[in-house]
Amino acid sequence: MKSSDRRNFLKNAIIGTVGLTATTSILAANESEIDFLSPKISINSLKNSNVILFQGDSITDAGRNREAKDPNIQNALGGGYAFLAAAELLNTFPTKNLKIFNKGISGNKVYQLSDRWQTDCLDLYPSVLSILIGVNDYWHKHNGNYDGTVEIYEKDLRALLKRTKDALPEVKLVICEPFAVLGCKAVDGTWFPEFDSYRASARKLSGEFDAIFIPYHDIFIKASKIAPPTYWTGDGVHPSVAGAKLMAEVWMKYVFGK
Amino acid sequence: MKSSDRRNFLKNAIIGTVGLTATTSILAANESEIDFLSPKISINSLKNSNVILFQGDSITDAGRNREAKDPNIQNALGGGYAFLAAAELLNTFPTKNLKIFNKGISGNKVYQLSDRWQTDCLDLYPSVLSILIGVNDYWHKHNGNYDGTVEIYEKDLRALLKRTKDALPEVKLVICEPFAVLGCKAVDGTWFPEFDSYRASARKLSGEFDAIFIPYHDIFIKASKIAPPTYWTGDGVHPSVAGAKLMAEVWMKYVFGK
Numbered sequence: 001m002k003s004s005d006r007r008n009f010l011k012n013a014i015i016g017t018v019g020l021t022a023t024t025s026i027l028a029a030n031e032s033e034i035d036f037l038s039p040k041i042s043i044n045s046l047k048n049s050n051v052i053l054f055q056g057d058s059i060t061d062a063g064r065n066r067e068a069k070d071p072n073i074q075n076a077l078g079g080g081y082a083f084l085a086a087a088e089l090l091n092t093f094p095t096k097n098l099k100i101f102n103k104g105i106s107g108n109k110v111y112q113l114s115d116r117w118q119t120d121c122l123d124l125y126p127s128v129l130s131i132l133i134g135v136n137d138y139w140h141k142h143n144g145n146y147d148g149t150v151e152i153y154e155k156d157l158r159a160l161l162k163r164t165k166d167a168l169p170e171v172k173l174v175i176c177e178p179f180a181v182l183g184c185k186a187v188d189g190t191w192f193p194e195f196d197s198y199r200a201s202a203r204k205l206s207g208e209f210d211a212i213f214i215p216y217h218d219i220f221i222k223a224s225k226i227a228p229p230t231y232w233t234g235d236g237v238h239p240s241v242a243g244a245k246l247m248a249e250v251w252m253k254y255v256f257g258k
Numbered sequence: 259m260k261s262s263d264r265r266n267f268l269k270n271a272i273i274g275t276v277g278l279t280a281t282t283s284i285l286a287a288n289e290s291e292i293d294f295l296s297p298k299i300s301i302n303s304l305k306n307s308n309v310i311l312f313q314g315d316s317i318t319d320a321g322r323n324r325e326a327k328d329p330n331i332q333n334a335l336g337g338g339y340a341f342l343a344a345a346e347l348l349n350t351f352p353t354k355n356l357k358i359f360n361k362g363i364s365g366n367k368v369y370q371l372s373d374r375w376q377t378d379c380l381d382l383y384p385s386v387l388s389i390l391i392g393v394n395d396y397w398h399k400h401n402g403n404y405d406g407t408v409e410i411y412e413k414d415l416r417a418l419l420k421r422t423k424d425a426l427p428e429v430k431l432v433i434c435e436p437f438a439v440l441g442c443k444a445v446d447g448t449w450f451p452e453f454d455s456y457r458a459s460a461r462k463l464s465g466e467f468d469a470i471f472i473p474y475h476d477i478f479i480k481a482s483k484i485a486p487p488t489y490w491t492g493d494g495v496h497p498s499v500a501g502a503k504l505m506a507e508v509w510m511k512y513v514f515g516k
């Protein structure tokens with residue numbers, strides 16, 4: 001089999017060719033970026049009972065019960081992309097005995113992650129740490145409730161990532177791009193181009209820390225060409241069920257190539 | 259391409275061949291039954307805004323907010339297989355504008371579905387109706403809290419299905435096999451073989467009403483050879499996150515061939 005044939009075969013095997021769906025179109029458009037043939041994390045590199053941690057704000061939180069401490073429990077994982085990705089991971093890798101936590105908290109900005117990082121991240125010893133943070137760092141400034149800037153966002157996030165790597169040198173990092181979708185009730189043209197600078201900082205830091213970067217903003221923009229923006233996110237910031245599933249699916253492709 | 263090659267190609271494209279996982283093994287073992295090449299429901303047969311309804315007991319309910327009336331909302335869909343299947347459907351078919359409801363209620367037996375069928379099923383005009391009912395019809399008898407028999411279960415479920423078909427002649431039915439997994443705290447050897455007669459009734463009725471039948475009991479037994487039974491269901495009746503995702507994945511394969 002020629003290399004290009006093999007590539008197509010693998011691509012077809014992974015993303016499916018039967019009844020090509022909008023979702024696979026969205027993913028296919030990002031194929032070169034995803035690099036299906038070289039997922040950044042091989043499931044074989046994970047040991048039995050390794051911890052996967054989702055961190056972030058309300059998008060990650062998604063209504064989780066913060067009193068529920070055990071991993072792999074639905075109400076502890078919430079009802080968003082973290083739960084959907086966890087369900088996929090637990091079903092796809094049943095022999096790995098993964099321990100999956102969601103510690104997102106609604107409203108959080110980077111400095112609030114820092115305040116609770118020892119307990120809600122380092123003490124859990126994650127093998128894979130996925131962070132989605134930034135929309136509030138901009139949004140709360142935009143609505144006059146916070147005086148942080150993109151420079152503070154980037155500086156705080158860099159410090160948080162350095163602290164994480166110092167404490168957990170082996171951790172595999174996933175940085176999720178903050179996103180904001182025009183055409184929904186909370187997001188209008190006044191967000192741009194300033195909001196883009198937060199996206200750019202997240203991307204830059206993923207390079208500095210050798211993290212997998214998931215370009216969620218672009219993904220939502222592409223998805224919004226197939227169904228209206230509000231199909232994927234009611235307010236432009238919080239995903240619908242469809243949007244959360246899209247995020248989880250994309251997360252699996254970018255992180256594990258599945 | 260020869261027919262057999264095409265079949266293998268499609269199979270590979272659908273179930274994936276890269277890093278063959280336990281899940282795909284479970285599905286592959288059921289391949290002939292699923293009949294990947296002839297899904298019973300073509301997505302093309304669904305019209306814009308068609309309704310998909312999940313009905314059943316606590317396994318379907320999965321902690322949903324019963325005050326939430328809108329379709330496609332996470333807390334209205336709960337945190338189980340119905341939500342996970344809904345998320346998959348909404349993401350996979352974004353142009354169909356599907357309306358997905360979960361009306362499962364914890365503890366329900368068939369006669370309790372009948373009591374609320376007009377409001378919680380017929381008035382919603384489902385195009386696809388998926389029913390998972392039966393474990394309580396047996397369990398509550400087994401623990402002495404109900405005097406129904408398998409004959410009553412079958413008679414009541416037949417009447418419910420006939421009533422449904424009379425009111426909604428075009429509805430596509432999905433009957434999910436009740437399941438109970440040995441080796442978990444609520445299920446022991448005293449359940450069998452009597453519980454199997456409930457499974458057999460559900461299967462028989464699926465034939466009578468030309469319904470898609472999903473053999474969940476067998477699926478859980480097969481899954482339990484890959485990871486312990488309690489990985490998939492804590493008590494043998496209620497699925498874990500992994501078990502709920504397995505159910506949703508299998509549902510998609512059997513119902514839409516996806």
